[in-house]
Amino acid sequence: MFLEVLGRYFNEVHPEEEFVDQTYNALSELNFSAENTIACIGVCRDEISQPLVELINDRWGYAFNMSSLAGMFLAGLTGLKASMHHAPNMDGKERYIFYSFPHIAIDGSGKIGVCNRVGRESESSACGALGAIQKELTAGPLNTELDNDDIELSLMKSRLAREITDRDIPDLLELTKVVQKAIQDDLEAALSKVVDPGKCDYAVIAGIQIHGPDQNYISPVSMYAIVEGERQELEIAPAAKQA
Numbered sequence: 001m002f003l004e005v006l007g008r009y010f011n012e013v014h015p016e017e018e019f020v021d022q023t024y025n026a027l028s029e030l031n032f033s034a035e036n037t038i039a040c041i042g043v044c045r046d047e048i049s050q051p052l053v054e055l056i057n058d059r060w061g062y063a064f065n066m067s068s069l070a071g072m073f074l075a076g077l078t079g080l081k082a083s084m085h086h087a088p089n090m091d092g093k094e095r096y097i098f099y100s101f102p103h104i105a106i107d108g109s110g111k112i113g114v115c116n117r118v119g120r121e122s123e124s125s126a127c128g129a130l131g132a133i134q135k136e137l138t139a140g141p142l143n144t145e146l147d148n149d150d151i152e153l154s155l156m157k158s159r160l161a162r163e164i165t166d167r168d169i170p171d172l173l174e175l176t177k178v179v180q181k182a183i184q185d186d187l188e189a190a191l192s193k194v195v196d197p198g199k200c201d202y203a204v205i206a207g208i209q210i211h212g213p214d215q216n217y218i219s220p221v222s223m224y225a226i227v228e229g230e231r232q233e234l235e236i237a238p239a240a241k242q243a
């Protein structure tokens with residue numbers, strides 16, 4: 001049932017570990033390596049999102065942390081510039097990779113937003129922050145005032161209010177896709193302000209992290225590298241068929 005739901009809502013899905021290996025290999029062909037590149041990661045704070053961070057750290061070395069609730073890009077220009085200033089530049093070139101993923105759970109029966117967590121009896125949910133926003137949207141317009149007791153969530157709401165009209169309330173899956181696009185738009189807008197393509201090559205690997213009953217998966221939405229100022233789409237092999 002899980003695989004059926006996965007296939008229904010996502011065009012392309014890869015087991016997480018395979019995905020990190022394949023993106024590493026595709027970028028190796030464009031001269032990105034663990035030695036000459038800094039990886040930056042934006043995922044949710046949720047502990048079930050962290051295996052992806054571990055896999056990226058294993059492949060690329062310790063990555064710069066851009067994470068926040070739901071993986072929103074809240075690090076801003078300051079965070080982005082900091083990560084860029086930390087990149088290796090021994091060969092006269094700086095290289096960055098941005099892995100950017102909000103997340104959603106799908107349980108064994110295909111229920112969207114639902115997962116089981118080790119050591120907890122009842123079922124749990126992911127992404128919790130997006131679930132809270134989806135509930136608030138269903139009840140009425142989002143409160144977009146800055147809440148000092150809940151800074152990140154209130155920043156998320158004010159950002160997402162720009163994407164969602166009151167008449168068109170997304171379900172959790174649709175909201176996750178809206179968020180994915182907003183995160184990528186914000187990252188790319190920030191990159192366009194600070195990257196000097198004359199001295200930097202970089203890659204954006206963006207999509208949705210999916211927590212299945214057996215393992216985590218990645219559904220890529222956009223994967224490209226800018227090398228010598230030229231955009232190149234990254235191709236990776238389709239996942240082996242699931243049993």
Ligand SMILES: [Zn+2]
Nearest residue numbers: 044046127128
């Ligand atoms: Zn989350």
